[in-house]
Each structure stands twice: as C-alpha cells, then as structure tokens.
Amino acid sequence: MTAQAQTIGIAGAGAWGTALANAAAIAGNDVVLWMRSPEHAAALAQPRATDRCLPGVRLHARTRPTAALADLASAHAVLLVTPAQTTREMAAALGVVLPAATPLVLCAKGIERDSRAFLCDVVETVRPGAPIGVLSGPSFADDVARGLPTAVTLACRDAALAEALATALSGPTLRVYHRTDLRGVEIGGAAKNVLAIACGAVAGKGLGESAKAALIARGFAELLRFARAYGGEAETLMGLSGLGDLVLTCSSAHSRNFAFGQRLGQGMSVTDAAGGKLVEGAATASALVALAKAKNVDMPIAEAVEQVLSGAWSLDQAVDALMNRPVKSEH
Numbered sequence: 001m002t003a004q005a006q007t008i009g010i011a012g013a014g015a016w017g018t019a020l021a022n023a024a025a026i027a028g029n030d031v032v033l034w035m036r037s038p039e040h041a042a043a044l045a046q047p048r049a050t051d052r053c054l055p056g057v058r059l060h061a062r063t064r065p066t067a068a069l070a071d072l073a074s075a076h077a078v079l080l081v082t083p084a085q086t087t088r089e090m091a092a093a094l095g096v097v098l099p100a101a102t103p104l105v106l107c108a109k110g111i112e113r114d115s116r117a118f119l120c121d122v123v124e125t126v127r128p129g130a131p132i133g134v135l136s137g138p139s140f141a142d143d144v145a146r147g148l149p150t151a152v153t154l155a156c157r158d159a160a161l162a163e164a165l166a167t168a169l170s171g172p173t174l175r176v177y178h179r180t181d182l183r184g185v186e187i188g189g190a191a192k193n194v195l196a197i198a199c200g201a202v203a204g205k206g207l208g209e210s211a212k213a214a215l216i217a218r219g220f221a222e223l224l225r226f227a228r229a230y231g232g233e234a235e236t237l238m239g240l241s242g243l244g245d246l247v248l249t250c251s252s253a254h255s256r257n258f259a260f261g262q263r264l265g266q267g268m269s270v271t272d273a274a275g276g277k278l279v280e281g282a283a284t285a286s287a288l289v290a291l292a293k294a295k296n297v298d299m300p301i302a303e304a305v306e307q308v309l310s311g312a313w314s315l316d317q318a319v320d321a322l323m324n325r326p327v328k329s330e331h
C-alpha cells in the first residue's frame with residue numbers, strides 16, 4: 001500500500017464499521033462497505049439516507065454500500081468490523097473472495113470464547129500467511145462519525161505495512177499511530193472491555209469515584225501482567241490501545257461494557273443488563289480468565305467479573321473477595 005488514494009473495504013456496517021467507513025472516505029479513500037442485509041445496503045445507497053446505527057449520520061459520497069462480499073475483492077485492505085465472536089466465520093468467508101495478499105485488519109475487541117484463541121491467531125489459522133493488522137484504541141463510533149478528534153493505533157508485524165495503512169486511514173479528525181506489536185494491541189482492546197464491566201458495576205452500586213479510580217489502576221496492572229505473559233510489549237499497553245482505551249471505557253456510560261456493568265450494579269440480571277446490545281467484555285471474560293490462569297497471571301478483577309457473569313458470585317461477594325485479598329506489595 002502507498003499513501004495515495006486506496007480502496008478500503010469494510011466488512012460489517014454496525015456503528016464502528018460505518019464510522020470507520022466515513023473516516024476512511026474523509027481521509028481520501030474510496031470505500032466499499034459490506035453488510036449482511038441487501039435491504040440495508042439498498043436503503044443506505046439512497047441519496048440522503050441516514051444510518052440506523054448512528055442516527056443522523058449519512059454515508060460519505062465515496063462510501064459504497066453493498067451486500068455482496070465479493071465486492072471487497074478489489075480493496076487494497078479490508079477492515080473486519082463484526083463482533084469478535086464472528087471473526088472465524090467472517091475470516092473464512094473473506095478468505096474465499098480476497099486475494100491472499102490483501103491485508104485484513106481486525107477492528108473487533110475480544111478473544112474467541114470457545115477456543116480461547118486470540119483473534120489474530122484465529123485469522124492466521126483460517127487465512128495462513130495473509131497479512132494481518134489490528135486497529136484499536138479509545139474511540140466511540142459516535143465521536144468518530146461526528147468528526148470529533150480521535151486517535152487510535154494500528155499494528156501489523158510488517159512495520160512498512162502498518163505505516164502505510166495508518167497513513168491511508170489518517171485524516172483531519174482521525175489520527176492513526178502505527179506499531180508492530182500485534183499481540184499487545186489486541187490484548188489491550190480485549191481485556192479493557194472486561195475491566196470496564198467492573199467499573200460500571202462500581203458506578204451502578206454507588207461505590208464512589210475512589211473505588212472506580214482504584215479499579216482502573218489495579219485493572220491496568222492486570223492488563224499489563226497479562227500482556228507481558230502473552231508477548232505484548234509494556235509500551236504498547238501504556239499507549240492508546242491499552243491505558244487510553246481502558247480509561248475511556250471505564251469512565252463513560254456511553255460504553256456498552258460500562259453501561260452493562262452499571263445495570264448489573266443497579267440490580268439487573270446478567271441477561272437483562274445487556275439490553276440487546278453487543279457487550280464484548282461479557283463474551284470474552286471467561287476466555288481471558290482461562291488464559292490468565294494457564295500462565296499463572298493474577299487477574300482478580302477480571303476473575304470477579306467472570307464469577308459474577310457465570311452466576312457463581314453476587315456483586316457483594318465480588319467486592320468482598322477483592323477487598324479481602326491478602327495485603328501485598330503494590331507491584
């Protein structure tokens with residue numbers, strides 16, 4: 001890829017896929033935006049149509065909606081923006097239509113629940129040898145779609161490809177940094193969602209701002225330990241895709257993960273608290289905790305979230321368990 005105008009393919013037209021499509025178009029690219037529903041694609045192709053995931057937002061003139069996956073075949077790179085648990089099936093379907101050299105950039109934040117596999121590893125199994133990227137960082141789709149200034153990180157093992165993709169996607173309101181630490185970037189996005197559920201629960205239960213700050217700091221320590229154990233670089237976790245995204249998601253009820261935790265804290269059941277929305281941290285918690293245990297990584301906050309989600313603990317039991325751990329050195 002070069003810095004010249006590119007065709008960027010986007011697979012998945014939910015809130016984030018649509019926001020990224022417009023950002024890529026504003027950055028000067030032609031964009032093909034794939035969605036499952038032909039009706040949705042036809043509706044979005046109408047002049048002046050607004051998006052159903054991002055009310056009031058119109059597709060940029062350079063973004064072409066389609067329901068035919070094969071339309072992504074000519075893209076210079078494809079961003080995969082469907083939920084984390086659909087990564088395997090989507091990567092396999094894309095593998096049929098994309099040339100082997102087309103980079104696939106993962107934008108979902110999670111770990112595959114059943115296999116406990118990192119999403120990059122899932123894609124590597126399905127599309128061996130094809131270039132992979134991960135795009136992650138503190139970014140609410142609404143903010144990006146409204147043109148509010150946002151910065152994210154894009155990682156590829158190949159530094160030149162990471163830089164080319166970051167250049168192609170960067171525009172006046174979206175700044176994309178690049179790194180080669182694929183693992184660190186994907187871990188930051190996956191783990192912060194689980195920790196944000198805990199912060200939301202603290203807010204919902206009215207446990208105070210001090211408790212929330214403590215959870216963010218101790219959550220970050222967990223994230224760092226986990227990433228180190230799995231080959232992520234500490235520097236990555238201290239950046240946008242780690243600390244940056246943890247702070248955003250743990251501080252705002254605009255986050256679906258935080259809002260889910262908040263509703264749990266207010267006494268709602270696990271089933272009702274999601275409210276039909278995608279809560280990636282709930283889908284990823286058990287895999288994150290299992291992976292942590294496999295490497296003896298201490299992640300008490302993530303574990304407490306997992307215990308509450310599985311019904312093993314009440315929220316009060318989770319708070320007790322966290323507060324009554326043996327006194328230890330901070331690091």
Ligand SMILES: NC(=O)c1ccc[n+]([C@@H]2O[C@H](COP(=O)([O-])OP(=O)(O)OC[C@H]3O[C@@H](n4cnc5c(N)ncnc54)[C@H](O)[C@@H]3O)[C@@H](O)[C@H]2O)c1
Pocket residue numbers: 012013014015016017035036053081082083084086090107108109110139140141142278280
């Ligand atoms: N919304 C944000 O602010 C934001 C920001 C950064 C990252 N993300 C990440 O992006 C991913 C997608 O989030 P979103 O906000 O766009 O979610 P969303 O619920 O708004 O959209 C998900 C999209 O995926 C489609 N989809 C669902 N199952 C599918 C399947 N089996 N096959 C094909 N398509 C399928 C849905 O039709 C929908 O269009 C998540 O992993 C999320 O963590 C979201």
Ligand SMILES: O=P(O)(O)OC[C@H](O)CO
Pocket residue numbers: 109137138139140141193196245248249254255256257258278280
């Ligand atoms: O709404 P959430 O909790 O899925 O968070 C959205 C983004 O990941 C924030 O960076």
